[in-house]
Amino acid sequence: MSITVLFFGATADIAGKRKQSIEMIDNEPARKVFERMLAAYPSLTTHKLHFSVNQQFATGDEIVREGDELAIFTAVSGG
Numbered sequence: 001m002s003i004t005v006l007f008f009g010a011t012a013d014i015a016g017k018r019k020q021s022i023e024m025i026d027n028e029p030a031r032k033v034f035e036r037m038l039a040a041y042p043s044l045t046t047h048k049l050h051f052s053v054n055q056q057f058a059t060g061d062e063i064v065r066e067g068d069e070l071a072i073f074t075a076v077s078g079g
Contacts, residue, residue: 002021002023004034005019005069005072009074011047028044030062030064050072052073
């Protein structure tokens with residue numbers, strides 16, 4: 001099964017790309033994808049990160065499916 005990981009802001013700078021396709025086992029939780037990306041790009045661990053699945057903030061328990069998008073981005077604040 002293939003999903004797309006999107007990187008935004010500082011995460012794109014660290015990964016050196018804005019998008020990456022990865023192969024996964026069916027019915028894995030989003031947390032596993034996030035952990036794989038942290039292992040692949042250890043510098044990400046120096047940032048406070050959030051992630052979403054299909055443009056919805058994720059807790060990590062969501063099951064990712066073929067064709068889903070997981071986005072990784074830094075925490076932002078504003079007013």
